[in-house]
Amino acid sequence: MIDRKNYWKQRILELLLAFGAEKEIKGQNLSLPDIVAEVPPDPAMGDLGFPMFSYAKLFRMNPALLAASISQRIAAGKEPDSPAAKDLAKAQGPYLNIFFDREQITSEILERGSSLSWNDSKPMAGKRVMVEFSCPNTNKPLHLGHLRNNVLGESLSRILKEAGAEVRKVNLINDRGVHICKSMLAYKVYGQGHSPQDEGLKSDHFVGKYYVLFNQLKTEDPAAEEKAQAMLKKWEEGDPETLRLWKQMNEWAISGIKATYARQGVGFDKYYFESQTYMKGKAEVLEGLKKGIFYQDEDGSIWVNLEDVGLDRKVLLRKDGTSLYITQDIGTAIYRHDDWAFDRLIYVVASEQQYHFKVLFEVLKRLGFDWASNLYHLSYGLVNLPSGRMKTREGTVVDADDLIDELTDLAKEEISQKGRDDEVGDAGSVSEKVALGALHYYLLQSVPTKDMLYDPQQSLSFTGDTGPYIQYMGARACSILRKYGNGEGNARNGKASLAALSGEGDWSLVRKLALFSGNLELSARMMEPSVMAAYAHDLAAEFSSWYRDNPVLNSPDPDLSASRVLLVGAVRNTLKTVCDMLCIPFLELM
RNA sequence: GCGUUCGUAGCUCAGCUGGAUAGAGCGACGGACUUCGAAUCCGUAGGUCGCAGGUUCGAUUCCUGUCGGACGCACCA
Incomplete structure (x- = not known):
């Protein structure tokens, strides 16, 4: 084409x-x-x-x-x-x-009817793109904010891949620090050697429970904070007892988090662990000091002065010689580029860290890495609820697993209300897919930079500009094709022809299908899944009004009927491709 | 105080590198199921694009100022 x-x-x-x-x-x-x-x-x-x-x-x-x-x-x-x-x-x-030339376009579009891998628009061909996302702490389970992060990263990766890029998805697990020591300490006090199985909890929720219990510990033991710090010190010294507990807690946390990833449908090509990377970067900073790019304060700390580019002075290494967050990120970036020479590295990280990334990119540039200009911070805003901000301390955090459960139950109710339990087959599985479609579409439809309001009620309304609406249109297209496969209608008596599809109604649908490539390119170039989300809804809506007015199997004209069957096939394949990119499960039945 | 970012219909959001009457969905109101699944479709009402300047043939889009919200300005991550 x-x-x-x-x-x-x-x-x-x-x-x-x-x-x-x-x-x-x-x-x-x-x-x-x-x-x-x-x-x-x-x-x-x-x-x-x-x-x-x-x-x-x-x-x-x-x-x-x-x-x-x-x-x-x-x-x-x-x-x-x-x-x-x-x-x-x-x-x-x-x-x-x-x-x-309508016939020309139509004939190109109809080829899609016969293939699922029809996309030959590959504007990113030959590019190697690394996408970092999720990056959870191992002291508690994932929450709603992670779900936005995860779906943004996964969706963007799929879009770039569909656009022809070679994509590598990476995660950096934040498995060290005082926050983990807090759940470890609370576990030591209250845990009685229990395992998640003993308490009937998903393992990451189990770890999270003890992190919350640390607050209780603080009221009982005024020295709790100091003890956590002391524990971190012991960890850094390699105390075997501390390491053993740390390993156990992390194993529980990470396996639980991975279960949520699997449920959400996201995955990674490589996991990095902060415990293994946090030392990286120190040598680079010392090297930079030697070259005179950085300077040393009299107390021994190492700084960079970025005032000439409108940024501030920033510490890169503590006076005691230990690493900071940014030290680690410097090292990790260099390590990754050595590991897999990317043309672009995208960090999917909340907008509160915008300044951090500006500094990081500038420091790498000054260290002389020409690829520093290919680093990009995909910044996204917070997810708020109608009831107000999510706050850990006030217990208003929306847990990821709980939310998906809740949405699934509501979707199931909807299926029962429609009396479709028998028709959909496995209602439980379909419900969860509808729930994920609702959630993911809602999270992707608005531009990432803005804070957004997540309204569970609205996302569950299942009408209008939602994931389930798009899934429903895919299912309707499948339904027509299924009937055609069963020999219904008279399409088999006709011959598909381009001339048959020359009417305005058919053309407006063909035209919408033809917009796919342009939207994919735009979405990839802007690194913006919401472009594809908007297209998904557009196409679904166009199909919806089209099939209402233009009978496919019931058309009296066999040639027209046969032609429209091909058109429905093209819609189905396009919707499926788009849904895959948006992490919206495609459903044959719902 | 300095910096970043956002401010579009009652609500939640779109609007590609400035371009032809500013678009959806929800909600409101009114229609359409003996016809491929009505989780649908069609129609009506609803906006001085925060405000004020500027650049331009043309600004929701770019610039300046201003008001309002969010976030950041740690030898935390």
Whole structure:
């Protein structure tokens, strides 16, 4: 399939340059990025639109005249070999609009009906992209904020992969520090040597329980904080008893967290552990000091001065020579690039760490790593609830597992209410998939940078702009195809033909399908899953109104019926591909 | 105080590198199930795009200021 948009951008550029040359107009250093293409607001105006204002200004002429003049040149001088040869160009006021050759586009689209791997739009081909996300602490289970992080990272990775990139998903488990010592200490006091099985708890929830109990310990033992610090010191000294408990607690926490990953459908190509990486970076900082990039304070601490780029002074190594958070991140980044030379590294981390990443990227740049300019912080906002902010201390944190359970129960109720338990087969499994579809779509639909309000009620309404709506349209498409497979309707008596699909109703659906590649490219380039989410809803909605008005199996015309079956197949495959990218489970039945 | 970021319909959110009448969903109101599953579809009402300037042929989009919210400004992570 040719990329229509880029083809026409190139063509328009050539024509404008030729036009300028003929008229001997100076100052024309137009290049491809100067050519803006858009989709006209009304399909009747065309499929692709080029505003002529800026070029008209360059040529000092009326934009409408320029549009007319260029459109005439297109009519006169097109290459007969091009697949776009039958596209039409029309000047509409100051706009030059292109009408696609419908049969050509339709035939390209229908090929999708027969394949699930039809996407040949690979704008990121050859790029190696590393995506870091999740990065949980091992002292408590995942919460709603992690779910946003996880789905953003996983979805973005899938989008980049679909766009042709080689993607490596990595996680950095935060398995050391005083927060873990707190749950260890509380466990020592209250745990009585219990295992998660003894208490009937999921293992990460078990660890989390003791982290919460540390607050109780503090009221009973004023020295609790100091004891936690002392325990950290013992851990760093390699005390065997402390290490043994630490290992046990981490094992419980991590295996529980991994179970949640599996449930959510996210995964990693490589796990890094902070306990193994936190020492990395110190040598790099000392090296930087030697080169004079950093400086040493009289008390022995090592600093970088970033005031010339509008940042601050920042400590990179404590006076006692121990590492900080940023020291570790410096080391980890270098280690990762050595490990797997990426063209881009994306950190999916909450927006509260924006400053940290600015500093980190600047420090790496100063250390002389040219790849530092390829680092990107995908910053996302907090997830709030209608009831207010999530706060650990006030116990208003929404646990990830509990939330998925709750959503699943509600989805199950919905299925029962519709009386569809028997038809969907395994209602429990379908309910959880609907729950995940609802949750993931809700989390991905808005732009990441903003804080968002998660309204469980609304996400569960199952009507409107939601994940289940998209799943439902996929299921409806499958339902039609299933019936066709069972021999229903008279499509088998007909022959698929492009001419049969020339009506406006069919074309608007074909047109929507044709927008897939452009949206994928945009989504990948902007590193923004919400672009794909918007497209998923658009396509589902278009399909919904289309099949209502355009009978597929029930069409009296067998040829039209056969053609529409192929169209439904293309919709199904496109929806499935898009759902996969958005971590929305695709359902044949629901 | 300094910095980053956000402010679009009653509510929750879209709006690609500035471009043709600012879009969805929920909620409200009114329609459509002897016809491929109504978790649906169609229609109506609802916005001086926080406010004020500026750049431009053209600004929700860029710049400045201002008001309001969020976040950051640790030898914590």
